[in-house]
Amino acid sequence: MKDDRGHWGSKIGFILAASGSAIGLGNIWRFPYITGENGGAAFVIVYLIFVLLLGLPYMLAEFSLGRAFQLNTVGSIDKITNKSAWRYVGILGIITSIGILSFYGVISGWTLAYVFKTLFTEGQVLINDFSNFVNNPYYEILLYAIFLIFTALIVYKGVEAGIEKWCKILMPILMVLLIALIIYANLLPNSELGLKFYLMPDFGKINFKTIVAALGQAFFSLSLGIGLMVTFGSYLPKSTNMFSSAIYIVFFDALIALLAGFIIFPALFSMGENPASGPSLVFIIFPKLFAQMPFGNIVGAFFFVLLSIAALTSTVSLLEVPVSYFVDEKKISRKKIVWIMTIVVFVIGLPSALSQGTIDFFTNFGFIPESLTSQDFLSQISFIFGDLLLTIGALFLSIFIGWIWGAQKAAEEIKISGGKFYKFEKIWIFLIKYIIPIIVVLILISIFKVTGIT
Ligand code: PHE
Numbered sequence: 001m002k003d004d005r006g007h008w009g010s011k012i013g014f015i016l017a018a019s020g021s022a023i024g025l026g027n028i029w030r031f032p033y034i035t036g037e038n039g040g041a042a043f044v045i046v047y048l049i050f051v052l053l054l055g056l057p058y059m060l061a062e063f064s065l066g067r068a069f070q071l072n073t074v075g076s077i078d079k080i081t082n083k084s085a086w087r088y089v090g091i092l093g094i095i096t097s098i099g100i101l102s103f104y105g106v107i108s109g110w111t112l113a114y115v116f117k118t119l120f121t122e123g124q125v126l127i128n129d130f131s132n133f134v135n136n137p138y139y140e141i142l143l144y145a146i147f148l149i150f151t152a153l154i155v156y157k158g159v160e161a162g163i164e165k166w167c168k169i170l171m172p173i174l175m176v177l178l179i180a181l182i183i184y185a186n187l188l189p190n191s192e193l194g195l196k197f198y199l200m201p202d203f204g205k206i207n208f209k210t211i212v213a214a215l216g217q218a219f220f221s222l223s224l225g226i227g228l229m230v231t232f233g234s235y236l237p238k239s240t241n242m243f244s245s246a247i248y249i250v251f252f253d254a255l256i257a258l259l260a261g262f263i264i265f266p267a268l269f270s271m272g273e274n275p276a277s278g279p280s281l282v283f284i285i286f287p288k289l290f291a292q293m294p295f296g297n298i299v300g301a302f303f304f305v306l307l308s309i310a311a312l313t314s315t316v317s318l319l320e321v322p323v324s325y326f327v328d329e330k331k332i333s334r335k336k337i338v339w340i341m342t343i344v345v346f347v348i349g350l351p352s353a354l355s356q357g358t359i360d361f362f363t364n365f366g367f368i369p370e371s372l373t374s375q376d377f378l379s380q381i382s383f384i385f386g387d388l389l390l391t392i393g394a395l396f397l398s399i400f401i402g403w404i405w406g407a408q409k410a411a412e413e414i415k416i417s418g419g420k421f422y423k424f425e426k427i428w429i430f431l432i433k434y435i436i437p438i439i440v441v442l443i444l445i446s447i448f449k450v451t452g453i454t
Helices: 011-022 025-037 041-069 073-080 087-120 123-127 130-134 137-157 159-186 191-199 208-221 228-234 242-271 278-292 296-329 334-353 377-415 421-451
Strands: none
Touching: 011 159, 011 228, 011 242, 011 296, 025 041, 025 087, 025 208, 025 242, 025 278, 025 296, 041 073, 041 191, 041 208, 041 228, 041 242, 041 377, 041 421, 073 087, 073 228, 073 296, 073 377, 087 130, 087 137, 087 278, 087 296, 087 334, 087 377, 123 278, 130 137, 130 278, 137 296, 137 334, 159 191, 159 242, 159 278, 159 296, 191 242, 208 242, 208 377, 208 421, 228 296, 242 278, 278 296, 278 377, 296 334, 334 377, 377 421
């Protein structure tokens, strides 16, 4: 069984693949606009605290469950509590990954479109192009479909080789390009206002919405809460140090998001744009930046190519969650289920694609109140799946690992090749059993109060 499922080629390959899943639009598209909507530096600090205090230890918990049983989430849970209701936590993760993929695919389609747009459209024209673009549903939907097909083709062939290979080349190039863009953006007039917004916290800006957004963003950006890292951990040999791996992955993920902010905010303030302009933020600011830059067309196209590939390594990992479940547990052939899932996702994503001004009904969908997220269908779906359900998933999985399987057993699994983990073992157990569930429950209760769902 073990050998049929495959293993990561190397520790570094695994770190890159998990980082490839974690690093994506969440870092470069979502992090800046959520930071912009939530007032800047103070949000960034809350986000970083959640990443370290909750994200890192929780990621380690998902890895340990996967590696201990070498199965997907539902399979691993069944090994511990035979066919109990806990398996629905795994199923919730599958549903959540389908929901996330639906809107994530739409944004990935935008990214792909901007490769060609930056290359072939004259800078000044492109600047005002975003709303025209999202209002032309045929083009938008076509690119969304093309992106999902790319994703399906890679998952169809099996993930490991695909992701490992891409990530090894992509990550370093992406980082170099981001640093070059940071230097450029910070030389623009008035860019220091952006740095101030991004780095000087005004703690008066922390409110309920900020905290909910920071928690959701921390889990979303690290690809946690849907059992994805359980599946990734299941491909690990016992000799891999999961503790140091998790530290690297979390570090790279936070680093790339922070770097993106160092471009967007200085550029944005220099251009006099509004930081709170929502999901379209980076599709407005980056083209403007490229329009002023020498060789901007080429640099811009290259940037969007890298971003598309970063998105692809994330969509591939998202699609792998339902696929590996159906292959492992329902014995459906990989080929068949890949295409079925792709079609399902495509249909669910259509309203998101039509929600940026194309169809009024989806543009002002408003189910979750404005005090939590914007009213368009895409933002609403992003909130429901990317913040709410993902966090609920993380809550139940941490309770399952901490209390049902037992934090001690999980710690033993990590210690098999845990390096310095033993020094943190007690703190880790405390975080998994108490701190993570308590903080997440408190935040969820307040969300339900605000939305009036209870
Ligand atoms: N972490 C990815 C990103 O930041 C998105 C993602 C979320 C991928 C959940 C997989 C699972 O872009």
